[in-house]
Amino acid sequence: MSEKLYNNLLFQSIFLMLFLILVGLLIPNWLVFVITKAIAYGLVGLGIITLMRGGLVSFGQGFVFGIGGYTAGLLGTQAGLTDAMLLLFVSFLFTGLVGLIIAPLLARYRDIFFAMLSLAFSMVLYGILIKIDAIGGSDGFVLPESTYFGIKPSSEYADYLLYVVAIIMTGFISILLRYYYDSTPGLIALAVRENELRVEYLGSSAFNVAVLNFTIAAGLGGMGGALNGIALGHIDPEFTYWTTSGEFVFISILAGYLSVPAVFLAALLLELVRSFSGRYFPDTWQLILGLFLILSIIFIPSGIGSFFKQFFDRLKKSNK
Amino acid sequence: MNFFRQCLILMSSILISLLTFVGISNADGHKGFKLGVVTFLSGPAAEPFGVPAWNGGKLFIKLLNEGKVPAPYNKKGFGGMKITAIPIDESGGATKQVQEFRNLVQRDKVDAVLGYVSSGDCMAIPSVADELKALTVLYDCGTPRVFEDASYKYVFRTAAHAAMDNIAIAKYLIEKGHDISSIAGINQNYAWGKDSWKDFSVSVKKLSPSSEIKNELFPKIFSGQYGTEISALMNSKAKVVHSSLWGGDLQSFILQAKPRGLFKRTQVVFSAGDHVMPGLGNKYPEGVILGARGQYGMMAPDTALNKWFYKSYMDEYGVFPAQPPYRMVQGLMGLKMAIEKAMEKNGGKKPNKDEIAAAFKGLEFDSPGGLVQMKLGDGHQAIQPHAIGTTAKDKDGNITVTDIVRYKASCVNPPNGIKAVDWINAGFPGADC
Numbered sequence: 233m234s235e236k237l238y239n240n241l242l243f244q245s246i247f248l249m250l251f252l253i254l255v256g257l258l259i260p261n262w263l264v265f266v267i268t269k270a271i272a273y274g275l276v277g278l279g280i281i282t283l284m285r286g287g288l289v290s291f292g293q294g295f296v297f298g299i300g301g302y303t304a305g306l307l308g309t310q311a312g313l314t315d316a317m318l319l320l321f322v323s324f325l326f327t328g329l330v331g332l333i334i335a336p337l338l339a340r341y342r343d344i345f346f347a348m349l350s351l352a353f354s355m356v357l358y359g360i361l362i363k364i365d366a367i368g369g370s371d372g373f374v375l376p377e378s379t380y381f382g383i384k385p386s387s388e389y390a391d392y393l394l395y396v397v398a399i400i401m402t403g404f405i406s407i408l409l410r411y412y413y414d415s416t417p418g419l420i421a422l423a424v425r426e427n428e429l430r431v432e433y434l435g436s437s438a439f440n441v442a443v444l445n446f447t448i449a450a451g452l453g454g455m456g457g458a459l460n461g462i463a464l465g466h467i468d469p470e471f472t473y474w475t476t477s478g479e480f481v482f483i484s485i486l487a488g489y490l491s492v493p494a495v496f497l498a499a500l501l502l503e504l505v506r507s508f509s510g511r512y513f514p515d516t517w518q519l520i521l522g523l524f525l526i527l528s529i530i531f532i533p534s535g536i537g538s539f540f541k542q543f544f545d546r547l548k549k550s551n552k
Numbered sequence: 553m554n555f556f557r558q559c560l561i562l563m564s565s566i567l568i569s570l571l572t573f574v575g576i577s578n579a580d581g582h583k584g585f586k587l588g589v590v591t592f593l594s595g596p597a598a599e600p601f602g603v604p605a606w607n608g609g610k611l612f613i614k615l616l617n618e619g620k621v622p623a624p625y626n627k628k629g630f631g632g633m634k635i636t637a638i639p640i641d642e643s644g645g646a647t648k649q650v651q652e653f654r655n656l657v658q659r660d661k662v663d664a665v666l667g668y669v670s671s672g673d674c675m676a677i678p679s680v681a682d683e684l685k686a687l688t689v690l691y692d693c694g695t696p697r698v699f700e701d702a703s704y705k706y707v708f709r710t711a712a713h714a715a716m717d718n719i720a721i722a723k724y725l726i727e728k729g730h731d732i733s734s735i736a737g738i739n740q741n742y743a744w745g746k747d748s749w750k751d752f753s754v755s756v757k758k759l760s761p762s763s764e765i766k767n768e769l770f771p772k773i774f775s776g777q778y779g780t781e782i783s784a785l786m787n788s789k790a791k792v793v794h795s796s797l798w799g800g801d802l803q804s805f806i807l808q809a810k811p812r813g814l815f816k817r818t819q820v821v822f823s824a825g826d827h828v829m830p831g832l833g834n835k836y837p838e839g840v841i842l843g844a845r846g847q848y849g850m851m852a853p854d855t856a857l858n859k860w861f862y863k864s865y866m867d868e869y870g871v872f873p874a875q876p877p878y879r880m881v882q883g884l885m886g887l888k889m890a891i892e893k894a895m896e897k898n899g900g901k902k903p904n905k906d907e908i909a910a911a912f913k914g915l916e917f918d919s920p921g922g923l924v925q926m927k928l929g930d931g932h933q934a935i936q937p938h939a940i941g942t943t944a945k946d947k948d949g950n951i952t953v954t955d956i957v958r959y960k961a962s963c964v965n966p967p968n969g970i971k972a973v974d975w976i977n978a979g980f981p982g983a984d985c
Contacts, residue, residue, distance in 0.1 A: 259659065262654065264656055268837070369742060370741055370742040370772070371671070371676070372646055372672070372676065374675075374676065460647075460741045464647055466647055468645060468646050468676075470646070471647070510641060511660070514640055515641075516639060539671075
């Protein structure tokens with residue numbers, strides 16, 4: 233049964249990726265760009281959801297988002313590395329490594345203490361970044377235009393190529409994450425969320441689960457930051473500011489922890505609401521955005537993912 | 553396969569809704585001129601800066617569309633084309649602005665973007681503007697680096713950069729015989745603040761080599777609390793305190809420093825100090841030396857164009873126009889002149905961005921603040937005449953600006969091709985005063 237499900241998952245995901253790549257040719261440039269950006273934010277949200285499965289929420293994912301962005305940016309400006317795929321991958325690995333180093337410190341804490349300590353990390357990084365004038369201080373800096381396998385595309389196709397790269401890399405990462413969520417350590421995370429003490433009595437380590445999840449979340453956040461930086465072509469310390477971290481938390485709450493695609497949908501939804509309220513209500517866009525946040529928390533408390541789950545559960549029932 | 557079919561149905565419905573949505577948002581075919589306007593509409597920079605700027609812009613666009621502006625701006629709209637403005641909030645940092653800019657260009661398909669108060673935004677936008685080939689007019693931001701460190705094809709700045717403000721203040725201090733044996737500065741920690749302080753301190757050093765620098769403070773932009781900094785400035789006992797704070801930051805600084813006597817104890821100079829006067833009124837301290845980043849507001853020249861603008865703004869909003877509305881109107885005037893010049897050349901058709909950019913290069917036009925010349929950065933960066941004054945109470949007890957000294961554009965701006973800071977360091981060669 234499970235074997236069949238997994239094959240099915242791989243098939244479904246690749247089908248979805250191809251579909252999205254084709255859709256990218258039909259929709260206008262700005263929407264391609266907005267989706268790319270939503271993918272970047274969704275990646276970070278996915279990291280938070282990985283943590284949420286183990287009962288932890290990070291208020292400081294801006295920390296890894298910023299590290300990933302600056303890694304990609306500095307490799308681009310200082311080392312002349314401009315291949316988008318390579319930049320995303322290196323940022324993923326490097327930020328994951330940073331995550332692994334600080335994870336043992338954070339993993340000892342739970343609840344609000346974990347959240348506040350992660351927030352502290354991100355704000356310390358923010359404080360450092362705005363003081364370093366060599367990399368633009370609070371102005372940030374402009375990234376060189378990225379290349380794809382050594383080819384520099386003309387500006388009409390640059391957005392689309394980055395979109396394709398983002399879809400492919402994110403698609404495969406999402407598949408791997410689904411496998412991870414359904415694996416033994418992934419399921420132990422859910423058990424930790426329910427009752428940490430009992431998990432320890434049964435011989436598993438809640439600490440190790442938290443370290444592993446934080447490392448994964450860091451890698452994902454780093455890749456999201458790199459993707460966001462490359463897409464915008466500009467990076468500044470605002471990436472690590474607490475309001476940015478807050479957005480990631482909101483995306484994860486809007487998505488819920490039940491479904492992987494829901495995270496990207498939530499990020500896209502937030503991006504569209506923000507962008508259109510800014511466009512049509514320039515004086516009161518924060519009010520519209522705030523109303524959207526409040527209403528979505530009141531009416532979909534367990535997230536968009538719960539719709540997905542209901543939908544697929546019903547499908548499975550009808551197939552029987 | 554039932555499952556697979558259901559998935560297909562789901563996907564095609566998503567696709568259809570996406571395409572309809574796109575169709576709707578692209579539906580408005582446009583004959584006039586679509587202009588994106590970016591300025592602060594929320595946050596601490598909105599009330600003293602962004603909103604008055606947009607008020608001025610809104611009024612001017614309305615009068616242009618009605619054809620009620622005096623010559624040489626008496627053609628309706630931009631060369632007969634009706635102007636439709638799309639205002640966008642500038643708050644949220646440079647990265648967000650890059651995104652909003654892309655939305656304006658790619659989604660709304662604007663013909664040009666006029667905007668940007670924050671120097672950080674002005675450093676981030678031009679490279680994107682050139683990449684997207686989008687005509688962009690920077691109307692306010694001050695950092696000289698925009699056209700000194702790079703060159704852009706489609707980006708223009710219709711106002712002088714900040715070097716002028718600080719050079720003129722240094723000259724004013726010396727001409728009026730103020731004691732500049734020691735100076736201190738409080739400036740925001742980003743492009744504008746850093747560049748302003750550098751230009752000011754180097755100018756003072758150049759004009760009076762014996763003066764010493766006491767404190768260099770760089771609080772974060774929009775921090776709003778300056779208790780510690782004010783203590784440090786009071787303790788340093790510097791003769792002159794320089795600040796390029798602006799917007800809500802400047803208001804907070806004045807309100808926090810005044811009761812502690814900073815303005816009585818030291819000579820404070822504000823390089824961009826006038827735009828909080830309408831808001832603060834008589835709470836504004838006396839004896840402060842200030843610039844308005846041009847001959848604006850209370851320091852505006854006595855010309856017919858200025859009288860018309862001052863009166864129109866005053867009638868509409870009930871307060872006098874300070875620096876922000878002047879600068880936005882200046883940007884709109886430059887854009888209008890460039891478009892109309894391009895139309896003369898191509899026989900009256902709606903010009904494309906290459907034609908407008910070609911006409912914009914090296915353009916000269918009259919504004920309420922005096923003659924604007926696109927002379928620096930190979931014709932992309934404006935210079936303009938400047939004025940510095942000192943605040944005082946008039947006989948009714950209202951705060952006003954007196955002791956105004958006017959400077960020619962060529963006296964306080966570097967010549968083309970020389971970086972502002974190099975020009976100051978070299979001792980202002982070729983300055984025509």
